[in-house]
Amino acid sequence: MEKFLIQGGRRLEGEIPVSGAKNSALPVLAACLLTREPVKLNRIPRVRDIRTMEKLLSYTGAHVEINGLQVMVRAGALKKPEAPYDLVKTMRASSLVLGPLVARTGRARVSMPGGCAIGSRPINLHVTALEQLGAEIRQEHGYVEAAAPNGLHGTYVHFDRITVTGTEDLLMAATLADGETVIENAAREPEVQDLATLLVKMGASIEGAGTSTIRVQGVASLHGAQHTIIPDRIEAGTFMIAGAMTQGDVVIQGCVPEHLHALTVKMRQAGADVIEAGGSAMRVRCAGRLRATDIVTEEYPGFATDLQAQYMAMMAQAEGISFITETIFENRFMHALELARMGANIRLEGRQAIVAGVPELSGAQVIASDLRASASLVLAALVAKGETLIDRVYHIDRGYERIEAKLRRAGAQIKRVSSHEYAAQAP
Numbered sequence: 001m002e003k004f005l006i007q008g009g010r011r012l013e014g015e016i017p018v019s020g021a022k023n024s025a026l027p028v029l030a031a032c033l034l035t036r037e038p039v040k041l042n043r044i045p046r047v048r049d050i051r052t053m054e055k056l057l058s059y060t061g062a063h064v065e066i067n068g069l070q071v072m073v074r075a076g077a078l079k080k081p082e083a084p085y086d087l088v089k090t091m092r093a094s095s096l097v098l099g100p101l102v103a104r105t106g107r108a109r110v111s112m113p114g115g116c117a118i119g120s121r122p123i124n125l126h127v128t129a130l131e132q133l134g135a136e137i138r139q140e141h142g143y144v145e146a147a148a149p150n151g152l153h154g155t156y157v158h159f160d161r162i163t164v165t166g167t168e169d170l171l172m173a174a175t176l177a178d179g180e181t182v183i184e185n186a187a188r189e190p191e192v193q194d195l196a197t198l199l200v201k202m203g204a205s206i207e208g209a210g211t212s213t214i215r216v217q218g219v220a221s222l223h224g225a226q227h228t229i230i231p232d233r234i235e236a237g238t239f240m241i242a243g244a245m246t247q248g249d250v251v252i253q254g255c256v257p258e259h260l261h262a263l264t265v266k267m268r269q270a271g272a273d274v275i276e277a278g279g280s281a282m283r284v285r286c287a288g289r290l291r292a293t294d295i296v297t298e299e300y301p302g303f304a305t306d307l308q309a310q311y312m313a314m315m316a317q318a319e320g321i322s323f324i325t326e327t328i329f330e331n332r333f334m335h336a337l338e339l340a341r342m343g344a345n346i347r348l349e350g351r352q353a354i355v356a357g358v359p360e361l362s363g364a365q366v367i368a369s370d371l372r373a374s375a376s377l378v379l380a381a382l383v384a385k386g387e388t389l390i391d392r393v394y395h396i397d398r399g400y401e402r403i404e405a406k407l408r409r410a411g412a413q414i415k416r417v418s419s420h421e422y423a424a425q426a427p
Contacts, residue, residue, distance in 0.1 A: 002393050002394065002416055002419075003389055003391050003392075003416070003417055003418075004381070004388075004389070004390040004393050004414055004415070004416060005387065005389055005415050005417050006363075006384075006388045006413065006414045007386075007414075008382055008385055009385060010246065010382065010411050011246050011247055012243050012248035012250050012411050013249050013250065013410060014250060014251070014409060014411065015253050015410070016250055016251070016252055016406050016407070016409065017406065018232055018235055018236045018252060019043070019045040019047075019232050019235060020042075020043035020069065020228075020229045021191060021194070021230050021231060021232040022049055022232060022235075022398075022399045023189075024190070024191040024195070024229045024232075025041070025044050025050055026050070026093040026096060027093070027172070027191065027195045028195055028198050028227065028229055029041070029050070029054065029073065030053070030057075030097045030168075031100060031172050031198055032057065032062065032073035033060065033075045033078065033097060033101060033104055034100050034175060034202065034222045035075065035221065035222040035223055035224060036074075036075060036076050037222075037223045038073065038074045038224045039074075040072050041070065041071045041072075041073070041227055042069065042070050042226070043069050043228050043231075044071045045232065046069070047398060047400065047401050048090070049090075049091050049399060053091070054066065055087055057075070059082070059087060060078045060079070060081055060082065060097075060101070061076070062074060063075075063076070075104075078101070078104065078105050081105040081107055081108050081109065082101075082108070083097050083111050084111060085111040087111075088110075092165075094110055094112075095110060095112075095123050095144075095169060096165055096169055096172075098110045098169055099126070099130060099172045099173030102146040102147070103152055103173040103174075103175070106148050106149050107145075107147045107148070108144075108145070108146045109144070109145045109146075110143065110144050110145075111144075112139075112142050112143065112144065126163075126166045126169045127139070127144060129157045129169075130169075130170065132155050132156075132157050133148075133152040133154070133155055133181065134150070134151070134153045134155075135147065135148045135173075136148070151177070151178055152173055152174075152176065152178065153177055153178045153179055154174065154177045154179030154181040154218050155181060155182075156181075156182045156184070157181065157182065157184065158184040159183070159184070159185040159186065162185055162186075162187050162299045164191065164299075166187075168191075168192055168195055170183055171186075171192070171195065171199070171206070171216065172199070174218060175204040175218060175222060176220075177218040179218055180215060182213065182214070182216075184212065184213055186208075186212055186213065187299060187300070188210055188299070188300050190210075190230055190233065192209060192210070193210040195209075196210075201225035201226070201227055202222040202223055202225045203219055203221070203222045203223050205217035205218075231256055234304065234306045234307060235399075235400060235401075235403075236252050236255035236259075236260060237304070238379070238400075240252055240260070240264075240282060241379060242379050242382060242407070243272075243286070243410075244267055244270070244274075244284050244286040244290060245290075245314050245383050246286075246382055246383055247287060247288065248285070248410070248411075249285045251277055251281050251282070252284070253280070255280060255281065255282055257276045257279075262301060262303045262304065263304070263307055266293055266303065266311070267284070269291070270290045270314070270318060271286065271289075271291045272285070272286045272290065273285040289317070289359075290319065290357075291318055292318045292320030292321050292322035292355070293318070293322055295322075296325040297327050297328050298327060305326065306372050307372070308324060308332065308372070309332070309372040309373050309375065310376050311324065312324055312335065312346070312353060312376060313335075313379040313380040315357060316342075316344035316358065316361060317358060317359070317360070317361060317383060318357040319357055321354065321356045321357070322354075323352060323354055323355075324352065324353040324354075324355060325353075326351050326352075330351065332370075333353055334369040334373055335369065335372075335373035335376045335377065336348055336353055338368075338369070338377055339376065339380055341364045342361045342362055342363070342364045342377075342380050342381075342388065343358055343360065343361045343362045343364075343384075344358065344361060344380070345358055361380055361384040361385065362384055363381065363386030363387045364384075364389075365389045366388065366389070366390055366391070367390075368390055368392045368395045368396060371395050373395070374390065374392070374395040374396035375400065375403075378407075381414075382407070382414075393416070
């Protein structure tokens with residue numbers, strides 16, 4: 001099992017590039033199942049979740065051709081419209097293929113989502129919405145089975161609460177449904193907009209993506225297209241926080257500043273100097289200790305839950321007391337206990353974490369519990385005194401492309417080691 005070995009106390013300086021958005025690439029790859037024609041996708045990050053999705057597409061019968069950051073998918077005959085447990089047990093996005101498969105083939109059998117243990121992401125929102133489109137669905141033995149032998153039919157759908165993957169799943173299914181589908185209380189995330197952009201290129205009729213009301217006029221079939229996915233705003237935000245925490249001076253290259261507005265506001269309140277450096281870059285500088293600043297996670301355009309753990313790591317060394325409130329997932333504070341092993345002063349009260357900043361964190365052996373928690377431990381290790389060993393870094397590999405190499409180019413002392421290598425060099 002691989003680990004990260006990090007020597008803290010290095011100030012980050014220089015440029016850090018941003019990869020394509022993992023949370024955009026996953027639904028975009030799933031959308032390729034909607035057409036027989038080839039779909040060419042650019043800037044697909046080479047991370048673990050993407051490799052899992054590519055294997056899943058291949059399992060259904062699609063041909064997947066990978067050339068660096070470009071992926072070509074030809075979903076001709078889909079002989080196995082299924083997502084088996086053994087393939088998707090490590091990925092939360094398996095439900096994204098439910099809508100495309102039932103819309104395209106009239107049936108689907110999808111394992112319930114796996115991945116991070118950060119709380120429930122109920123698939124019932126997807127299921128109820130697809131039932132409203134005319135699919136017959138049953139859940140048993142850990143699988144969702146859907147059938148629509150007579151096709152799907154457009155309708156009015158109102159989500160009880162905002163769901164990103166539910167919006168994406170229904171959006172894809174609605175493109176091939178008969179008639180108009182109206183999705184109310186839809187997610188407004190940039191990744192939803194990116195998916196809609198691809199679907200329109202494929203021949204779909206969609207209005208309102210990026211707002212809470214999306215209208216889809218179903219078409220008989222979709223065709224091939226070429227698309228470049230958006231930059232990863234969560235990766236960009238992680239590097240912005242790293243620059244501020246280390247009192248560094250970094251330029252995050254290849255991002256969309258508009259997607260980072262909520263984080264930018266909070267970082268400026270905390271005392272970081274954050275400025276746009278051209279149309280696709282953000283510069284972060286910090287010359288002293290940051291100030292404690294409260295956050296509440298919300299759906300886009302609010303503060304992203306996927307940046308909460310990283311922000312907590314930053315507040316762990318800020319001056320004063322901050323209140324971090326998590327409203328999206330009920331079990332997303334597991335990183336707090338590992339940060340405490342590094343000297344952080346954090347008290348948990350339900351969905352709120354009370355963080356009293358300390359002058360200095362100290363290196364320790366810690367364990368990553370999920371994707372974003374692992375990123376928070378990397379950030380804490382960058383500023384901690386001494387050496388930190390982070391175990392289970394396969395979590396971070398699910399969503400960050402070569403994060404250790406990117407941080408090293410900015411001056412971080414971080415390396416990936418196997419359990420055997422670490423044991424051999426231990427005193």
